[in-house]
Amino acid sequence: MWIYEKKTLRFLSVNQAAVEKYGFSKSEFAQLTLADIREPEEVPQLMENIKERGDNISYRGIWQHRKKDGTTFFVELYAHAAVYYGKKARFIMAKDVDEQVKAAREAHQQGIRYQLLAQAINDAVYDRNLLTNEVSWNHGMANLFRHAPPAEDGIFEWWKSNLHPDDREQIISSLDKCLATGSHHWSAEYRFQCADGSYKYVVDRSYIIYEKNIPVRMIGIMQDMDKHVKQAMKLEEQNKTLREIAWINSHEIRRPVVSILSITGMFDKSNKDIHLNSRLMDWLYQSTQQLDDIIHKIEDKAKDIQ
Incomplete structure (x- = not known):
């Protein structure tokens, strides 16, 4: 925690946790301003943000701060108006959220990569919620099998109904066994019905995510192997x-x-x-x-x- 003067942005008081986190002594903090714990390129944004805040407006936001040794980390700030020894000031509580922010950014980037990959390939990529059986597909389902998008609440049952009758029992049994044994990987080869009634040979590979030993999510890809299988036959x-x-x-x-x-x-x-x-x-x-x-x-x- 710290208190800074609103007019000069100088630190007026810091607690021991701030000293330990940032690496500056209390006397060193007394010589610094808010700009000194920010990356130089973020200072203009900092000044604009301070300008927009009123004297009595509470504030909450996430910023990147810099320690004495130059390393940076993300903090969530809680700010309130204050008067400190007659000076207009702001009282700040800063919480280290570096791991959470970086994890969220990585998840966001992974989501972007997943979306780009799903758009770039012709294979049918799916994401199935194992608790609700809701399934989302990329464009591959329409491209490979010419099916119109099925109803959202019945996609899994629709998928089962399009399995070749001679393959259906074995494939469903294989998937159920995989989920029951806690395996993270499932793969199978089977025939899947196209919109015109014909069947294509596909290989289906997926990764299963568990929470407290309960399967909650299944991400997979169906690849068209029809030409290869028929050529091999x-x-x-x-x-x-x-x-x-x-x-x-x-x-x-x-x-x-x-x-x-x-x-x-x-x-x-x-x-x-x-x-x-x-x-x-x-x-x-x-x-x-x-x-x-x-x-x-x-x-x-x-x-x-x-």
Whole structure:
């Protein structure tokens, strides 16, 4: 606490707490004015503020002060008009609120960064109040799934209703288990319905905030993985087809080839046994037909890959 003269802004009296907080002795304070515990760039604002106050007006506000060693910190001031040994003065009580102000500023900056991030990306970013089930979304929900904004009081139920029927029970159970066990992180992959009735594959990741072991807030992001998942499924199908072709080459095609090689070795090159050669020709035709069918089968599967 301190008392300063309104006309000169000089300190008339300070208590021990002010001495300990600011680092000036009481005799040093007696040589200072309010401007000496402010940053130079804030002095004009200080003078304007003092000018606006009337002699009998109480005041409350937050300012940045400077200690003797040059470090600064935020204080909340409570000011009242006073008369001190015949001089018009102001009585001040200052409360150190440096941590609170810096925490509030950091939270504000984080909020700004969150808003900018939510606007900059196409993913669906959400903020869910776990106590009321109210959910706020960024533009990603409309961009990705073409849904019109649902009613505020039923967004969570609306989200559940748009989960693919084959995924819904498993996803809800996974989320409930995460909240029940106190986990801070939840992630899942599932299919989410678009406005046109089709489904997209998404990956959903979130961070859960607890207060006294009670989940109160869930911030997350839904990313569109549809192209990647379908491409991976297509590659897997192609790999399956390639494995089938490899099996055909190593098993089915070998049978008619072995038959053809065996038959050609049995021909009577002197052509004395016409009946044998005629029968061998029939067998050779059948084996060649089998080989042709297998080749066509391989061609059809190759078209599937393309």
